[in-house]
Amino acid sequence: AIVLLAIAALAVAGAVTVMTRTTTAQAAAGRLVAAGPVEDDGADCPLPGSGSSPATSRLPDPFRKADGTRITTKSDWRCRRAEIKELAERTVYGQKPIKPASVTGTVSTTGITVNVTDQGRSASFSASVQLPSGSGPFPAVIVLGGLGADTSTIRASGAAIINYDPLAVGREGTQRNNKQGAFYSVYGSSSSTGLLAAWAWGASRIIDVIEQSGGNVLKADAMGVTGCSRYGKGAFVTGAFDQRIALTMPIESGSGGLPILRGIPGESGAQPLSSAYGEQPWLGDAFGPFTGNPNTLPVDTHETVAMIAPRGLFVMDNPHIDWLAARSGSVAALAGAEVYKALGAGDNITYWSDVQDGSHCAVRSEWRTPLQQNIQKFLLKSGNAPGAFRISSRKAGNLAEWRDWQTPTLSDGPTTPPTDPPTDPPTDPPTGG
Numbered sequence: 001a002i003v004l005l006a007i008a009a010l011a012v013a014g015a016v017t018v019m020t021r022t023t024t025a026q027a028a029a030g031r032l033v034a035a036g037p038v039e040d041d042g043a044d045c046p047l048p049g050s051g052s053s054p055a056t057s058r059l060p061d062p063f064r065k066a067d068g069t070r071i072t073t074k075s076d077w078r079c080r081r082a083e084i085k086e087l088a089e090r091t092v093y094g095q096k097p098i099k100p101a102s103v104t105g106t107v108s109t110t111g112i113t114v115n116v117t118d119q120g121r122s123a124s125f126s127a128s129v130q131l132p133s134g135s136g137p138f139p140a141v142i143v144l145g146g147l148g149a150d151t152s153t154i155r156a157s158g159a160a161i162i163n164y165d166p167l168a169v170g171r172e173g174t175q176r177n178n179k180q181g182a183f184y185s186v187y188g189s190s191s192s193t194g195l196l197a198a199w200a201w202g203a204s205r206i207i208d209v210i211e212q213s214g215g216n217v218l219k220a221d222a223m224g225v226t227g228c229s230r231y232g233k234g235a236f237v238t239g240a241f242d243q244r245i246a247l248t249m250p251i252e253s254g255s256g257g258l259p260i261l262r263g264i265p266g267e268s269g270a271q272p273l274s275s276a277y278g279e280q281p282w283l284g285d286a287f288g289p290f291t292g293n294p295n296t297l298p299v300d301t302h303e304t305v306a307m308i309a310p311r312g313l314f315v316m317d318n319p320h321i322d323w324l325a326a327r328s329g330s331v332a333a334l335a336g337a338e339v340y341k342a343l344g345a346g347d348n349i350t351y352w353s354d355v356q357d358g359s360h361c362a363v364r365s366e367w368r369t370p371l372q373q374n375i376q377k378f379l380l381k382s383g384n385a386p387g388a389f390r391i392s393s394r395k396a397g398n399l400a401e402w403r404d405w406q407t408p409t410l411s412d413g414p415t416t417p418p419t420d421p422p423t424d425p426p427t428d429p430p431t432g433g
């Protein structure tokens with residue numbers, strides 16, 4: 001019996017070791033799969049130091065690491081992304097905390113409930129669900145705020161809708177020192193995290209609950225996110241900060257969303273940075289000092305785009321309203337697409353601002369087909385339509401004016417493997433069966 005127990009224990013230990021290795025290998029390979037298997041696969045990467053980077057009016061080189069060297073392999077992107085994430089949290093969005101100690105909830109055919117507890121503080125919120133026809137489990141698109149999303153095309157394409165009200169998680173209309181909503185009930189009303197990162201955190205907790213639900217109704221590995229305007233800003237940040245999201249679809253996001261922050265001051269009629277910072281606490285408190293000099297930021301939003309690479313990204317923009325800063329938006333997409341290309345995933349990004357109807361957050365016929373194709377490719381995993389850039393000549397940015405770096409050819413070789421978690425040597429080696 002003792003021998004059997006020992007064998008069983010070894011078998012369990014072996015299984016654990018294998019699981020650890022698999023997870024790490026998946027993380028390393030995460031660069032090429034449609035959706036990362038975890039919210040953030042770079043948690044083990046070294047953090048960039050706290051030193052300030054030199055001011056530059058051009059877009060920072062997304063391939064240059066904090067130590068000054070450039071990445072050379074596709075697998076290097078994993079930890080470079082982690083650096084960008086940290087710098088973007090530190091200077092633009094505020095920190096998005098990791099999954100709290102306890103996340104529970106339910107998934108039904110009509111709704112999702114989420115209960116969160118961390119360090120003794122709890123909060124709850126819920127979202128309604130609308131299934132497509134047919135039999136599940138279904139992929140799903142989290143729709144922030146309900147504005148502008150073409151939910152009938154999404155459902156007709158075979159994905160469910162999760163109606164997520166971000167304002168329940170981070171309210172608007174409050175002072176920065178008195179933020180409210182589920183996120184701030186847990187992390188405090190004086191948290192410096194902005195609403196967009198708080199909304200992103202809430203969406204991640206919805207995905208946690210779907211993951212834990214056993215997958216009878218919705219598939220956690222086939223999640224999309226969308227939203228228009230302020231909720232387009234939120235959808236963009238949500239997709240950037242959760243690698244489980246296979247398809248990110250921001251619509252007309254404007255300042256604080258897609259557009260390069262360095263481009264906004266020079267784009268005629270664009271919502272000024274001070275306004276995007278002041279209108280609502282969308283961005284983190286730490287962004288305040290940068291509203292007057294974005295050139296001193298260590299990052300820009302082309303790198304938020306790059307955080308989504310190589311996962312599906314379908315950007316919808318409106319060139320008819322100057323306030324939306326679509327020219328700076330096109331530059332963010334073009335510059336971010338260079339990272340997609342370097343990773344061999346240039347076909348996974350679509351940017352589309354060539355639209356007729358000027359009204360904000362309109363449901364547009366031009367976007368119907370690409371929307372369908374993106375859902376097929378990244379959520380249903382059938383179909384393989386290539387990405388496209390359809391930039392309106394009204395607001396066409398010129399990437400060459402904005403960069404002084406070139407796109408490297410990244411090799412496939414894993415020269416910088418992820419640091420493996422220490423695998424315990426087998427403690428008591430079996431001695432003579």
Ligand code: MCU
Pocket residue numbers: 147228229230231252253254255271276279324
């Ligand atoms: C484009 O998103 C915002 C914009 O940043 C705000 O200035 C304006 O008040 O509202 C837009 C929006 O969310 O419209 C629904």
